[in-house]
Amino acid sequence: MNRPILNQFPFGLSRREFLGASSGAACLLATGTFAAAQGGASPIEQPPLPFAENALEPVISARTLSFHYGKHHKAYVDNLNKAIAGTEFAGMSLEKIISATAGKADKAAIFNNAAQTWNHTFYWQSLSPKGGGDAPAALKKKIEAAFGGMDACKKELASAAVTQFGSGWAWLVLDGDKVKVVKTGNAENPMTQGLKPLLTIDVWEHAYYLDYQNRRPDYVVAVLDKLVNWQFAAANLG
Numbered sequence: 001m002n003r004p005i006l007n008q009f010p011f012g013l014s015r016r017e018f019l020g021a022s023s024g025a026a027c028l029l030a031t032g033t034f035a036a037a038q039g040g041a042s043p044i045e046q047p048p049l050p051f052a053e054n055a056l057e058p059v060i061s062a063r064t065l066s067f068h069y070g071k072h073h074k075a076y077v078d079n080l081n082k083a084i085a086g087t088e089f090a091g092m093s094l095e096k097i098i099s100a101t102a103g104k105a106d107k108a109a110i111f112n113n114a115a116q117t118w119n120h121t122f123y124w125q126s127l128s129p130k131g132g133g134d135a136p137a138a139l140k141k142k143i144e145a146a147f148g149g150m151d152a153c154k155k156e157l158a159s160a161a162v163t164q165f166g167s168g169w170a171w172l173v174l175d176g177d178k179v180k181v182v183k184t185g186n187a188e189n190p191m192t193q194g195l196k197p198l199l200t201i202d203v204w205e206h207a208y209y210l211d212y213q214n215r216r217p218d219y220v221v222a223v224l225d226k227l228v229n230w231q232f233a234a235a236n237l238g
Ligand SMILES: [Fe+2]
Pocket: 068, 072, 120, 202, 204, 206, 207
């Protein structure tokens, strides 16, 4: 059955494709969900984790992943499907829902759950049991041009993640042809600002509190040293 599922990898969108999503089919074509969207109001699905729940230990415990993926992420997906049932958004791709509701106060509940659904799937892909280390050559070249080196890039990502006040996300994004670091609050996603996400770090407390309590900096540094998936970020360059 064709469904607008997330694991059809909706992460290769260009700025033009995403910003055009609310008015055209380019986004749907780009994400491989065009046929699915034509098929009617199928629910948004939560794709499986790309690794075992204990695969990120000791940096992120199986217990954290069990709650984070199994409760928090799942709740965003479930709440989104409830919120869009019977509305104009039922059957739309996730990216199109995000694009169509961003910045609209009366659609905040749908936007928040849609963006959190997307952000979490992107976050799982941004992590790898074999992460850390060096970025692939094409990305490394852009990182060196923008930051001076991998360590400086990681330092800037860590700073964004640690200084995000309250809940939110730190991102490596593509702004035109240049990579840069941004942070967003709550469910916000850089796509709505015309930026292309390359990787993200979840800094909501539920991402680290069971393992690190209030020590967000320790979680962030460990993720950047051991888990960050530079291959995924490089693939998102397009
Ligand atoms: Fe989260």
